[in-house]
Amino acid sequence: MTSKRTDQLTWRHWTLAGLVLLSILAVMVRLYQVQILNHEGYLEQAAATRQGAATLPAPRGAILDKTGYPLATSVDTWDVYIDRFLWRDREKALRSASGLADFLGMSPGDLFDAGTEYDTGDSLVVRQLDYERGLVLDDLDLWGVRLLPSSKRIYPEGDLAGSLVGYVGRDGVGLWGIESDFDSTLEGHDGWTTMERDALGRPIAFSRQNYKEPISGGEVQLTIDRFIQAIVEDALKTALEKYNARSGSIIVMDPHTGEVLAMASSPSVDLDHVDLNDPNLDQLVKNHAVTDLYEPGSVLKTLTTATAIDLGLVGPESTYDDTGAVEYGGYTIRNWDLSAHGLTTVREYLQASLNTGSVWLADMVGPDDFYKYLAKFGLGEQTHVGLSGEGEGTYRTPASPDWYPVDLATNSYGQGLAVTPLQMLTAVNTFANGGVLMRPYIVSKVVTPTDVRTYEPVEVRRVVTEETARTVYDLMHDVVEGQPWGHGAQVPGYEVAGKTGTTLVSIPTGYDIDSTIASFAGFIPYNDPKISVLVKIDQPSGGLNLGGQVAAPVFSDLAAKIMDYLRVPPSDPLVSQP
Amino acid sequence: MAAVPGTERTGPLRPRITAGANGASTGTGRPTVAGRPLPSGWGVVRRRISNTMIVALAMLALASAGIFQVLQTSRVAEVGYQLRALENERESLDAEIRILEARIAQSSNLEHLREQAEGRLGMVLPQDELSITVGTPAPAVVPLPRRYVETPAEEAPPEPTWWEEFIGSLPGFN
Incomplete structure (x- = not known):
């Protein structure tokens, strides 16, 4: 009986066996699906879970x-x-x-809402949390943070x-x-x-x-020195308030090397409170000393004078008859103060900043040489200081179809052409550097993990002879120190060389006779110039608007402080005689 | 050197048991070691112990190797975690160095220096006027206050020699 039951399989056995087989089959199908068909997908998911980046x-x-x-x-x-x-x-x-x-210190409800808005992804809570916090x-090991x-x-x-x-x-x-x-x-x-x-x-x-x-x-x-930069920015801010001026720029350089020691412009941006949505942001972030063009006015007379001297046409004591006005190219050109000085030397013309003297010199030089020298001084081309947005400056030449002979006359005293403040100071630096034009630079060293690059002073070209440069430099000294009634740029204890400039603001219809740009370019100390400074104050409206009235005192103020900072001893005794 | 009955089935693993100290039987037919007869049934017990021991030793060796492997792996993992912790600590220290450098810079900025100089130290900016008018001509040599002048110590006069004292003691020479 027992052996009979053992040998015979009942339907229950077959059912049970079938169920087992079906289960095995189902498992095999699923394994095939997981391991064969969807192998790559599950592999990636596993890796994503296991691997972190x-x-x-x-x-x-x-x-x-x-x-x-x-x-x-x-x-x-x-x-x-x-x-x-x-x-x-x-x-x-x-x-x-x-x-x-x-x-x-936030609302828990807001955080919970932000974190449970969706079931995937991350929700940014705080950006730039202090490292130690x-x-x-x-x-704290908070879950999901x-x-x-x-x-x-x-x-x-x-x-x-x-x-x-x-x-x-x-x-x-x-x-x-x-x-x-x-x-x-x-x-x-x-x-x-x-x-x-x-x-x-x-x-x-x-x-x-x-x-x-x-x-x-x-x-x-x-190359910027933060102490000098602070002095310059403070002086600029004070000047703009004092003279109720619209804007301004000041540059301080080492005239021998072209190092830019300070460069300030106003208006400028406050880096601690930058509003990227401010519609005036593009004006605030511009480095006006490098990007903006202006007519330099009488500061350019130094270049005209140097050209005439370098060509051997005149010397410091050469004379002309200043009648107060000169006819040139069909236009009458007068001195800025409508004065007439009679027989006038080159030294006196520069001291009094007479337009007639510049026209006299430019006429002798002639347009070809005049514009050739302007180009040698670096006007009309970038200085390659290494900052973006640098202006090139502009002036017309006889080759231009819209150039007229009167342009030569007006250009000779710094009107009718445009330069950047940095260009102008770089050109004037030539006189304190033996006639050699130096390339301005503002980056002295770049250190990367693999390289160290050091920037050295670069001589661009010789513009005038050393003798000419020295002569013009001395003439600039007399402009400041040779005035019997004093000069706004004088610094107690030091001798200064420099030249003022005042120009009208150009507008689409000509010039705005009520708006000026007052500027001064100078060196201190005269016997061994440590710094050169260009001060440019735009549209002062407080009653004073000339370079000698507005820009020169700013130079005097900041130059004295910089001399203190650089520990340059005074050349003149500060104790007066009894 | 005849094989002892009961020891023939042990095959090649069988321990070497001699018939006597000099390779001779004791005459009882029982195996001897150094001349002493082994207890009866020893061959069977020895065979069983040997097999068990061999297997046990093999398993122990395998287990030891496995444990060693596990210990080594866990040690390596532990060192790895320590290494990673040290790397994290190094990054953290680098970050703190950068923060400290920034704080040094911020605490030496011009505004802070001015505040400290004027507020804490009571310093003031120098006056603009530096000219000094002196009504009397300056002396050729400006005498320094006595406290700044170093006074040389007075040297004691030299002691008189014997012959100076002798001559001095003579009448008419002092």
């Missing part, structure tokens, strides 16, 4: 001043995110939102040299100034790493990794 931020390089002080630098911060995928667990999310809100937040490394650009001197130093946007790209012009040098190249993670999300040591090392950004060192 992390960005290794590279800090942006600093911008240093001449003394090595950072005018712009970067510090590490954190961006705080909510992982919405993890916040699908509403109970944990609620606790986490409460803890995060307490820490950040971020570490504290990380220690992630901190990703970021950085913040800071400007320790605030808005000092704001338009020159520049600014960095949220994406870490320089928007203007040095930050923009040297963006490729300053920017760091973030690294990254991928690694396998364990069940708790921690990186598994010695697991398979891909790694790219972050490369720190390079450092850019400027």
Whole structure:
């Protein structure tokens, strides 16, 4: 009986066996589906779960001043995110939102809403959280709260040299100034790493990794001295308020090397409070000393005089008869003060800044040589200081169809042509540098992880002979120190060489006779010039509007402070005789 | 050297047991070691212990190797975590260095220096007027206050020699 039952399979056996087989078959089909058909997809999902990637931020390089002080630098911060995928667990999310809100001083409801709005993706909570606060937040170990490394650009001197130093946007790209012009040098190249993670999300040591090392950004060192820059900006601000002027620029250079020691423009931007939506932002961020063109006025008479002397046409004591007016090209040209001085030497013409004298010299020089010398002085071309947006300047020549003979006369005293402030000072520097034109430069060193580049002074060309340069330099000394009634640019204890300039503001219909640009270019101390300065004040409206009244006193004020700072001893005794 | 009964089935693994100290039997037919007869049934027990021991030793060796592998792997993993922790610490220290450098810069900016000089140290900007009119002509040599002049110590006169004292003691020479 027993053996009979053993040998015979009943329907129950077959049913059971069939069910088992079906189950096995189902499992096999599913395995085939998972392992064969959808192999790649599941592999990727597994890898995504197991593998993690992390960005290794590279800090942006600093911008240093001449003394090595950072005018712009970067510090590490954190961006705080909510992982919405993890916040699908509403109970944990609620606790986490409460803890995060307490820490950040935010509304827990708002955080919870932001973190549970969707079930995937990240929600940015705070950008650029202080590094140390971020570490504290990380220690709280809040569920679904992630901190990703970021950085913040800071400007320790605030808005000092704001338009020159520049600014960095949220994406870490320089928007203007040095930050923009040297963006490729300053920017760091973030690294990254991928690694396998364990069940708790921690990186598994010695697991398979891909790694790219972050490369720190390079450092850019400027020739700008922050102490001189502060003196200059303070002087400019005071002058604009005192003379109720619209705008202005001041440049301080080393005339022997072309180093730019300070460069200030107003209006300028406050780097601590940049409003990227400000419609006037483009005007605020412009470096007007480099980009804007103006008619230099009588400062250009130094170039005209140098040309005539260099060609051997006149000397300092050569004379002409100043009748107060001169006919040229069908136009009558008068002195700025409508005066007439009779027999006048070159020295006296420059001291009194007579337009008739310039016309006399330009007429002797002739248009060909006159414009050839203007080009040699660097007018009409960029100085190649290395800053973007630099203006070239402009003037007509006899080759231009719209050039007229009177242009030669007006150009000789700095009207009818346009230069940038930096161009003008660079040209005038020639007289303190033995007749050699130096290329201005504002970056002295660039240090990258792989290279160090040092910028040295560059001689562009010899413009006039050393003797001519010395003669004109002496004439400029007499302009300031040879006046019996004094001069606004004089600095107690020091001798100064310089030249004022006043020009009318050009408008589409001609010139605005009520608006002037007052300027002064000068050197101090005269016997061994340490600095050259160009002061340009636009449209002063406080009653005083001439270069000698407005710009020269600004020079006097800031030059005295810079001499103190540079510890240049006075050349004249400060103690008066009894 | 005849094989002892009961020991022939042990095959090649069988331990070497001699018939006597000098390779001779004791005459009882029982195997001897150093001349002493082994207990009866020893060959069977020895065979069983040997096999068990061999297997146990093999398993112990395998287990030891496995444990060693596990220990080594866990140690490597531990060192790896320590390494990663050190790397994180280094990055954190680098970040703190950058923050400290920025703070140094901010605490030495011109505005802060001016505040400290004027507020904490009570310093003021120098006056603009530096000219000094002196009504009397300056002396050729400006005498310094006594406290600035170093006074040389007075030297004691030299002691008189014996012959000076002698001559001085003579009448008419002092």
